[in-house]
Amino acid sequence: MLAAYGTAVFLWVAFFKYVWGSFSPTAPYGAAHQTHAWHMIVGLPALLFDQEYGLLPYAPALLLVAPGLWHMWTRGGATRREALEILAVVAALMCTVAAYAMWWGGSSAPARQIVAVLPLLVLPVAWWDASAAGRAAVSAAGRALVLAGLTVTAALVSVRSGALVANRRDGSSQFLEWLAPSLDLVRAAPSFIANREDLATPLLMTAIWIAVAITLGAVLTRTRTRRDGAAPLVAVAGLLTAGVVAATIVPAAMGPRVAARSDPGARAESAMLATFDARARPAAIVYDVWHRVPPADVPPLFTFQGRPGLRRDPQPLRVLLNTRLALPAGQYDVRLTPVGAAELNGPIGLQLGRTGRPVAEWRAAGGPGEAWTQEFRVDVDTPFVGFRTTAELEEAVGEVVIKPRAIVNASERLDRYLALPPVLEVAQYGDVSVYFHGGGAYPEPAGFWVRGATDLTTTFARPPDSMRPHVRLRVHTGAAANRVHFRAGAWRAAIDLRAGEAGEVDVPLLPSAQRAVVRIATEGGFVPAETTGGTDRRLLGCWIEVVE
Numbered sequence: 001m002l003a004a005y006g007t008a009v010f011l012w013v014a015f016f017k018y019v020w021g022s023f024s025p026t027a028p029y030g031a032a033h034q035t036h037a038w039h040m041i042v043g044l045p046a047l048l049f050d051q052e053y054g055l056l057p058y059a060p061a062l063l064l065v066a067p068g069l070w071h072m073w074t075r076g077g078a079t080r081r082e083a084l085e086i087l088a089v090v091a092a093l094m095c096t097v098a099a100y101a102m103w104w105g106g107s108s109a110p111a112r113q114i115v116a117v118l119p120l121l122v123l124p125v126a127w128w129d130a131s132a133a134g135r136a137a138v139s140a141a142g143r144a145l146v147l148a149g150l151t152v153t154a155a156l157v158s159v160r161s162g163a164l165v166a167n168r169r170d171g172s173s174q175f176l177e178w179l180a181p182s183l184d185l186v187r188a189a190p191s192f193i194a195n196r197e198d199l200a201t202p203l204l205m206t207a208i209w210i211a212v213a214i215t216l217g218a219v220l221t222r223t224r225t226r227r228d229g230a231a232p233l234v235a236v237a238g239l240l241t242a243g244v245v246a247a248t249i250v251p252a253a254m255g256p257r258v259a260a261r262s263d264p265g266a267r268a269e270s271a272m273l274a275t276f277d278a279r280a281r282p283a284a285i286v287y288d289v290w291h292r293v294p295p296a297d298v299p300p301l302f303t304f305q306g307r308p309g310l311r312r313d314p315q316p317l318r319v320l321l322n323t324r325l326a327l328p329a330g331q332y333d334v335r336l337t338p339v340g341a342a343e344l345n346g347p348i349g350l351q352l353g354r355t356g357r358p359v360a361e362w363r364a365a366g367g368p369g370e371a372w373t374q375e376f377r378v379d380v381d382t383p384f385v386g387f388r389t390t391a392e393l394e395e396a397v398g399e400v401v402i403k404p405r406a407i408v409n410a411s412e413r414l415d416r417y418l419a420l421p422p423v424l425e426v427a428q429y430g431d432v433s434v435y436f437h438g439g440g441a442y443p444e445p446a447g448f449w450v451r452g453a454t455d456l457t458t459t460f461a462r463p464p465d466s467m468r469p470h471v472r473l474r475v476h477t478g479a480a481a482n483r484v485h486f487r488a489g490a491w492r493a494a495i496d497l498r499a500g501e502a503g504e505v506d507v508p509l510l511p512s513a514q515r516a517v518v519r520i521a522t523e524g525g526f527v528p529a530e531t532t533g534g535t536d537r538r539l540l541g542c543w544i545e546v547v548e
Contacts, residue, residue: 037099039098039099039100039101039103040095040098040099042098042103042192042196042199043097043098043099043100043103043192044094044095044098045192045202045203045206046098046103046104046192046193046202047094047097047098047103047111047113047114049190049192049202049206049209050104050190050191050192050193050202051172051173051176051186051189051190051191052104052110052167052168052169052171052172052173052174052191052193053103053104053105053108053110053111053112053167053193054110054111054190055110055111055114057110057173057189058110058111058149058152058153058156058175059111059149059152059153060145060148060149061125061142061145061146061148061149062118062121062125062149063145063213064124064125064128064129064142064145065121065124065125065128066124067128067131067217068123068124068125068126068127068128068129068131069083069086069087069124069127071124071127071128071130071131072123072124072127079127082123083124086120086121086123086124089117089120090114090117090120090121093113093114093116093117094114094117097113097114101314102314104167104169104193106169107166107167107168107169108166108167109156109165109166110165110167125142128142129142135220135221136225136231137220137221137223137224137225137231137234137235137238138217138220138221138235139231140231140232140234140235140236141216141217141220141235141238141239143232143235144232144235144236144239145239148239152175155175155178155179156175159178160178160271160275163271164178168267168268168269169193169268169313170193170194170266170267170268171186171191171193171194171195172186172191172194173186173189176189184251185247187250187251187254187258188205188246188247188248188250188251189205189250190202190203190205190206190209195257195258196312198257201254201257201258204253204254205250205254205258208246208249208250208253209246209250212242212245212246212249213242215242216238216239216241216242219238220234220235220238223238264302265303265304265305265401266304266305266306266310266311267304268304268324268325268326269325269326269327270302270304272298272302273299273302273327273328273330273404273407274326274328274381274410275410276295276298276299276328276407276409276410277409277410277411278295278296278409279409279411279412280409280410280411281295282295283295284297284298286301296406299330299404299405299406299407300403300404300405302403302404303401303402303403304323304325304401304402304403305323305399305400305401305402306320306321306322306323306399306400306401307321307398307399307400308321308398310322311323311324315354315386316354316355316384317351317354317355317384317386317388318388319351319386319387319388320348320386320387320388320389320394320397320400321394321397321399321400323386323387323400323402324384324385324386325385325386325402326381326382326383326384326385327378327381327382327385327402328378328381328407328408328410328413329378329379329380329381329407329408329413329415330377330378330404330405330406330407330408331375331376331377331404331405331406332375332376332377332378332402332403332404332405333373333374333375333376333402333403333405334373334374334376334387334400334401334402335371335372335373335400335401335402335403336348336364336371336372336373336397336399336400337371337397337398337399337400337401338366338368338369338370338371338396338397338398339395339396339397339398340369340398341368341369342368342369342396342398343366343367343368343370343396344364344365344366344370344371344372344393344396344397345363345364345365345366345393345396346363346364346389346390346392346393346396347361347362347363347364347389347390347393348361348362348363348364348374348387348388348389348393349361349362349387349388349389350376350385350387351384351385351386351387351388352378352382352384352385352423352425352426352435353382353384353423353424353425353426353435353436354383354384354424354425355424355425356425356426356427356443357427358388359426359427359428359433360376360428362374364389364393375405377463379433379435379459379461379515380413380414380415380423380435380459380461380515381413381415381416381423382422382423382426382435383422383423384423387400412512412513414459414510414513414515414516414517415437415459415517418517420437420457420459420517421437421438421457422437422438423435423436423437423459424436424437424438424439425441425443427443427448429446429447429545429546430546431462431463431466432460432461432462432471432546433460433461433462434448434458434459434460434461434546435458435459435461436448436456436457436458437457437458437459438456438457439451440454440455440456440457441456441458442538442540446545447543447544447545447546448543448544449538449540449541449542449543449544450484450520450522450540450541450542450543450544451522451525451538451539451540451541452482452522452524452525452526452539452540452541453522453523453524453525453539453541454521454522454541455519455520455521456519456520456521457517457518457519457520458517458518458519458520459515459516459517459518460507460509460515460516460518460546461514461515462509462514462515463514464514466514468509468548469508469509469511470506470507470508470509471506471507471509471516471546471548472504472505472506472507472546472547472548473504473505473506473507473544473545473546473547474502474503474504474544474545474547475495475497475502475503475504475505475542475543475544476497476500476501476502476503476542476543477497477498477499477501477522477526477541477542477543478499478500478526478528478531478540478542478543479499479500479526479528479531479532480499480524480525480526480531481496481497481498481499481524482497482522482523482524482525482541482542483495483496483497483522483523483524484497484520484521484522484523484541484542485519485520485521485522485523486505486507486518486519486520487518487519487521488507488508488516488517488518488519489516489517491507491508493505497542504547520542520544522541522542523541524541525539525540525541526539526540527539527540528540
């Protein structure tokens with residue numbers, strides 16, 4: 001009891017102190033500066049009903065919480081007090097989460113932000129179930145909702161190795177698209193992300209679903225079954241009918257206000273490309289005029305697009321037209337199309353990873369109205385791919401299109417096979433690209449420091465046409481002696497270095513891929529501020545340069 005009161009008080013104090021009345025630096029719902037109170041107005045219904053991140057589409061049995069709380073309230077006494085306590089804790093967390101612009105919490109599981117209070121909702125559901133004991137059809141409907149939630153959960157965690165769990169913030173539920181790819185089910189469910197500029201649309205869609213649910217509840221309450229086995233059949237038939245009715249009414253009522261589905265080119269990643277493997281799946285079929293094509297012809301069928309205002313999700317790093325992608329290893333083309341007869345003239349860089357500098361830089365140039373195209377390569381599956389440029393060039397760009405030329409087979413990607421951490425930064429040294437997986441490195445233009453007493457995972461990659469069998473590294477440990485370990489597959493090497501002493505090591509590359517996953521471990525380290533003076537308090541282990 002004290003824990004519940006303490007949690008509620010803490011959450012409400014935090015809410016009023018840090019949320020209510022303060023301002024958000026980003027405003028994904030239209031205005032330049034919107035209060036957290038406005039975000040809360042949007043986020044509260046979205047946390048419950050949004051087709052991607054809402055709680056109820058994935059756990060429909062929790063619809064019974066509202067009538068359950070009502071039954072607890074009507075009981076009075078200690079039961080009423082318990083209902084108030086549940087409401088206080090749940091409302092405090094939901095209001096706090098909803099009051100921020102990114103109430104969904106990024107590319108995550110549905111309702112991840114409010115999972116902590118879900119156990120409290122079991123009690124109202126139990127009260128509802130007890131109150132429905134004398135109404136067979138109503139009770140059966142409640143159990144059917146529980147089974148539906150379990151079925152949805154099983155599909156989320158099992159299909160595509162759990163890929164359906166993490167949504168993509170594009171306004172379309174991956175589960176609905178997988179459930180009926182040929183039907184626009186996404187038009188029948190509210191999306192507070194896709195319709196962020198028109199909040200009335202998802203609210204009206206939500207109201208229709210609620211009205212259908214209330215109508216179904218009223219019908220089942222008045223339904224009397226004469227046979228013991230008839231109640232489940234009536235309940236399931238009623239739920240299916242209600243679902244069909246709502247899914248039909250909502251798109252018809254909304255009309256063109258709800259798009260058929262998100263533009264595939266506007267998505268940040270493609271599950272088809274991420275799992276592409278011409279060796280494992282040597283046949284491909286295109287359904288637009290049914291015909292068979294070689295697997296190598298499949299990747300160019302996919303495109304990623306960016307236009308002014310198309311992608312509004314905030315990114316940790318400014319990229320051209322806010323077009324941040326997650327791309328698998330492969331060869332790509334990027335095409336910039338100017339606005340009208342504008343001229344493209346300015347620098348542009350390829351950003352791999354959400355930190356660090358661009359790994360390649362070009363100059364976009366062309367005559368009035370002329371597009372500019374450049375080929376680029378991604379050696380390792382990278383969750384942050386974009387292009388950095390100047391504000392002047394970005395103003396002249398009307399559209400950016402990224403199109404795959406060829407994708408590396410999933411079975412041949414070392415990072416997928418070894419389940420490596422995601423790429424955070426990439427540095428280019430000559431013709432060698434160094435991909436840093438996770439933390440533990442401090443890249444600089446001439447080389448990179450490895451953090452002291454740590455284990456760093458990297459991928460070294462040369463161009464596919466390179467004939468060099470290895471990458472030669474020069475290593476020194478700075479102001480302190482250290483032992484540095486290198487490991488790439490079955491290959492091992494260790495170097496003992498005194499302070500100021502340098503050594504070299506040749507890292508073998510896989511001949512078929514011209515790359516190697518290398519784990520670099522340092523046993524000790526030094527702090528520059530304590531040895532050579534200055535303010536650098538980093539613990540450094542060793543310095544590494546690519547020399548050949």
